[in-house]
Amino acid sequence: MARPQMLKLPEVLTEIGMSRAAFYRMRARGQAPRLRKLPNGQLRVSRVDLDVWWETCERNAA
Template sequence: MARPQMLKLPEVLEEIGMSRAAFYRMRARGQAPKLPNGQVRVSRADLDAWWESCTEHAA
């Protein structure tokens, strides 16, 4: 079984067009994708699910 793709924070920020400071503010409010084991990495599946939930709320 393949391991899930893990994205580094700069990759995530570039993809969603967000600054590091904004990401950490969202994270502090519990609104950012979950970071497994406290690492600054996000699984592709978690990022996609989070992004989908953001676009649903915006519609």
Template sequence: MASPKMLKLHEVLAEIDMSRAAFYRMRARGQAPRLRKLPNGQLRVSRADLDDWWENCGQSAA
């Protein structure tokens, strides 16, 4: 089984066209995709989590 695609935070921010500060404000409100911290301290977001988050954003706007 292949491991899930993990995106770097700057890749996520570029894809959703959002600043780091805005992302962290959303995260503080519990409205951002789940971040995972690697043992080396780097942050990642799984492709599946980001896709689910995008889908839920569209539903809440309707």
């Protein structure tokens, strides 16, 4: 079974067209996709979590 794809934060920001500051404001309000912190301190977002977040945003906008 393939491991889930993990995206770096800059990749996520580029895909969603958002600045780091705006992303962290959304995260503080509990409205951002789930971040996972690696032991070396780097942040990742799973592709699945990002896709679910996108779907939730679309449903809330409708």
